[in-house]
Amino acid sequence: MTKNHGNSIKDDDTYEALREQGASKSKAAAIANAQANDQQDPSVKGASQPPYEDWTKDDLYSRAQELEIDGRSDMDKDELIKALRNN
Known part of the structure; x- marks a missing residue:
């Protein structure tokens, strides 16, 4: 069963999967929350900053x-x- 991470994490399943893959807490939270937000598309590269x-x-x-x-x-x-x- 997926642990509830409170209001700060919008998609607990994605967060836990990313953490198991070695992502940092902040990175996993950002990706999980972006995926839970219909107005964001985390699979699209932003390209707003140079490399x-x-x-x-x-x-x-x-x-x-x-x-x-x-x-x-x-x-x-x-x-x-x-x-x-x-x-």
Whole structure:
């Protein structure tokens, strides 16, 4: 039986499946909630931002800071990209 994750998770089945596949809590919640919202289509790539490879290191660092990624101050550009993608 699927666990009820409260009001913050709109699609508990999808959330649990993503967590079992190794997705982070925030990523699984975002995808599960987007799938539960008829006005969003999470399977369509947004493309509103350029790929991380085109960002400056300072921009990557700022994004990592927003997401509270540990160890970001010691990371080079490639490590920041990897950490952002795995978050």
